[in-house]
Amino acid sequence: MILSDAEKRTLLELARRAVEAAVRGEKPPAAGGEAAGEGALAQRRGCFVTLTNGGRLRGCTGTLSANRPLASAIVAMAQAACDDPRFTHDPITPEELPALTVAVSVLSELELTRRPDELRVGEHGIYIVRGGRSGCFLPEVAPEQGWDATELLSYCCTHKAGLPANAWQDPDTRVYVFTSEKFEEP
Numbered sequence: 001m002i003l004s005d006a007e008k009r010t011l012l013e014l015a016r017r018a019v020e021a022a023v024r025g026e027k028p029p030a031a032g033g034e035a036a037g038e039g040a041l042a043q044r045r046g047c048f049v050t051l052t053n054g055g056r057l058r059g060c061t062g063t064l065s066a067n068r069p070l071a072s073a074i075v076a077m078a079q080a081a082c083d084d085p086r087f088t089h090d091p092i093t094p095e096e097l098p099a100l101t102v103a104v105s106v107l108s109e110l111e112l113t114r115r116p117d118e119l120r121v122g123e124h125g126i127y128i129v130r131g132g133r134s135g136c137f138l139p140e141v142a143p144e145q146g147w148d149a150t151e152l153l154s155y156c157c158t159h160k161a162g163l164p165a166n167a168w169q170d171p172d173t174r175v176y177v178f179t180s181e182k183f184e185e186p
């Protein structure tokens with residue numbers, strides 16, 4: 001999916017308003033408008049919302065499920081990013097809101113791969129599932145960390161899914177790849 005500049009602005013505005021409402025304990029914004037019609041924002045897509053302050057992560061939450069219209073999913077993920085459990089003891093405050101940068105990632109459909117080691121670093125995100133365990137990394141994580149495909153897969157297994165590092169090679173482990181259209185506030 002390629003979003004127009006206007007659609008990207010709308011999603012960023014929805015995410016920003018949802019973050020501000022969550023931090024202030026207010027009602028979330030309605031995801032109406034185009035989301036109620038036939039446009040791109042009404043399509044069912046997985047998405048992530050990432051919050052940073054001066055380049056420092058302050059929250060990131062998303063869904064791989066395409067079970068609701070994109071605009072609604074963005075509002076829900078923006079609110080959830082404010083409650084990222086990694087920051088329970090250092091929550092976002094109303095005073096911090098002006099310093100936050102909101103980024104949105106809109107995901108493609110998941111594609112099961114039989115050759116995970118051939119994923120394209122920086123282009124593909126991964127979702128690894130085995131038994132009741134799973135883990136995910138967005139496409140930008142590997143380049144940010146300097147990882148190759150094998151390192152990305154291994155770190156996702158150990159640090160996200162709680163599996164052995166080589167679990168991605170096991171035939172009982174499902175590895176999905178996806179792409180992401182990421183954009184953030186100026």
